[in-house]
Amino acid sequence: MRILLSVFLFCLFVPAAFCQNRADSLANRYKNYIAKYLDKENALSGYYSVDRDGISIFQSPNSKANNNVEYKIFWTELEQTKLLFGNLSTEDLLSLLKEKKENDLFSLPIETSKGSLTSSTSPQARSLKNMRIAIDPGHTAGTIEEARVEKKFIDIKADAATGLKADVQLIEGQLNLATALLLKEELERMGAIVMLTRTLPGQTAFGVSFKQWMQTSFKRAVDSLFIINEITNDDKQFLLTKADEKEIFRKLFSSLDTKERSRKMNAFKPNLSIIIHYNVDEKNTEWKKPSSKNFNMAFVGGSFMKNELEKEIDRFEFLRLMLSDDIRNSLNFSSYMLKSFVAELNVPIAKEKNADYLHEYCLSTEKEGVYCRNLTLTRLVHGTIVYGETLYQDNIEELFELAKHEVLINDIETSKRVKQVAAAYFNGILRFSGIIK
Ligand SMILES: [Zn+2]
Structure with missing residues (x-):
C-alpha cells in the first residue's frame, strides 16, 4: 500500500x-x-x-x-x-x-493571445445570449447560370421519362443561403451573435460574385499559388490560357473559397459552427430524374485517407483533432442536430449502407448518422462543428416542396420546407444547449 x-x-x-x-x-x-x-x-x-x-x-x-x-x-x-x-x-x-x-x-517562451481561438460550449448553457455562432451557407450560386458553373443544381424536365408534370429547378447555394438567413434571424432573436460567411445570392466568401472575382483576383491568385509551389507551371498555363469558367471554378476557385470560409469562421472565434448543405442521391447520375431515396446525415472532422497527410497544414490539423476535444464535442453537438432533423423533417438518418461514400471515405461513430469525414471544412474549422447534409433535393417529394415560393427572407423567395430545415437546425441548437428537450 x-x-x-x-x-x-x-x-x-x-x-x-x-x-x-x-x-x-x-x-x-x-x-x-x-x-x-x-x-x-x-x-x-x-x-x-x-x-x-x-x-x-x-x-x-x-x-x-x-x-x-x-x-x-x-x-x-x-x-x-x-x-x-x-x-x-x-x-x-x-x-x-x-x-x-x-x-x-x-x-520555450509561450505567449498566448487574448481570448480563445475556439471554445466548446457545455450542453447545459441554457441560454443563447452572447453565444457566438458561425454559419456557412454552402456553395455560392444565386442563379441557375451560376449554379451550372459550380455544378450544384437540379434541373428536371417534365416528361414521360421523369414522370414529372412540371419542370423543377433547384439551386443548392440558394437553398443553403435561405436556410442560413432564416436560422440567423431565429438565433439573433434569442440573443446569439451570428456570423455568416456569405450573405447575398451569388456571393462567394470573398464578398464578391465568382464573375467579379475572375475580373479582379483570378490572375493574382494563380500567380501567388505558383510562387508558393501550390500549383505547377503546367497548371498555371492551363488555368491562364485554356481553362474555361467551370474548370477554373472547380480546379482553383472552389478550394480558395472554402479556405476563406474556414478563415472567417475561425477568426470569429465561435462557440458553435454550422455548415449548411442539402444532399442528393449520389447514384442518381446528373440528377436528371427524381430519386425515391431521402436521408439526413452530418459530418465532423477525422477519417483521413492515405496521402492526406502530405501537407504540413494537414498534419497540424490531424494533431489538433487528436489532442483537442473538437471531435468529441462536434459528435455530441451533431447528434442533437440529427435528432432534430428526424423529428422536424420526418426524414430518416442515413446508415453506412445507404451511400457508398459513407463506407468508402467516412468512419462511423457512436452517434447514429454522424460520420467522421475529412472534408476541407471539417478539417480546417476549429472547435465544435456540425456539417449538416439534410434531406435529398432530388427526392420526388422534396423536389416540389423545396421549389415552392412561400417564404420571403432578405428578398429571397424560398419554401416552407426550407423554413422547416432552418427550424430543425435552430431546435438542434436549443436541444444541445439544454433550452428545450
Ligand atoms: Zn452541397
Whole structure:
C-alpha cells in the first residue's frame, strides 16, 4: 500500500519523471482514438508514432524511417499543448511546434493571445445570449447560370421519362443561403451573435460574385499559388490560357473559397459552427430524374485517407483533432442536430449502407448518422462543428416542396420546407444547449 501510495504521489507531483504506467495507458488511449476517428485505412502510421514518450509527427514515411521528427509532444506536455490549441492561431502554434521539434515545450517562451481561438460550449448553457455562432451557407450560386458553373443544381424536365408534370429547378447555394438567413434571424432573436460567411445570392466568401472575382483576383491568385509551389507551371498555363469558367471554378476557385470560409469562421472565434448543405442521391447520375431515396446525415472532422497527410497544414490539423476535444464535442453537438432533423423533417438518418461514400471515405461513430469525414471544412474549422447534409433535393417529394415560393427572407423567395430545415437546425441548437428537450 505504502509503495502504491508512493507511486501515486510520484506521478502526481513529479510530472517530469512521467509514470510509465500512465504513459502506457495514454499511448494506448491515443492509438485507439486514432484508429477509431482519424486513420480511416490504417495507412498513415508513416506520418506519426505514439509511444511511451509521447506523440511524434513526421513529414513523410521516409522521415520516420530516418527518425527525423517534424515535432513531438511529450506526455508531460500534453495538457499544456491542448491549452495552446485553444489559445494560439494555427500560424503561431505551427511555427512554435516547428521550432520546438523534439525539445520540451515548457522551455520555450509561450505567449498566448487574448481570448480563445475556439471554445466548446457545455450542453447545459441554457441560454443563447452572447453565444457566438458561425454559419456557412454552402456553395455560392444565386442563379441557375451560376449554379451550372459550380455544378450544384437540379434541373428536371417534365416528361414521360421523369414522370414529372412540371419542370423543377433547384439551386443548392440558394437553398443553403435561405436556410442560413432564416436560422440567423431565429438565433439573433434569442440573443446569439451570428456570423455568416456569405450573405447575398451569388456571393462567394470573398464578398464578391465568382464573375467579379475572375475580373479582379483570378490572375493574382494563380500567380501567388505558383510562387508558393501550390500549383505547377503546367497548371498555371492551363488555368491562364485554356481553362474555361467551370474548370477554373472547380480546379482553383472552389478550394480558395472554402479556405476563406474556414478563415472567417475561425477568426470569429465561435462557440458553435454550422455548415449548411442539402444532399442528393449520389447514384442518381446528373440528377436528371427524381430519386425515391431521402436521408439526413452530418459530418465532423477525422477519417483521413492515405496521402492526406502530405501537407504540413494537414498534419497540424490531424494533431489538433487528436489532442483537442473538437471531435468529441462536434459528435455530441451533431447528434442533437440529427435528432432534430428526424423529428422536424420526418426524414430518416442515413446508415453506412445507404451511400457508398459513407463506407468508402467516412468512419462511423457512436452517434447514429454522424460520420467522421475529412472534408476541407471539417478539417480546417476549429472547435465544435456540425456539417449538416439534410434531406435529398432530388427526392420526388422534396423536389416540389423545396421549389415552392412561400417564404420571403432578405428578398429571397424560398419554401416552407426550407423554413422547416432552418427550424430543425435552430431546435438542434436549443436541444444541445439544454433550452428545450
Ligand atoms: Zn452541397
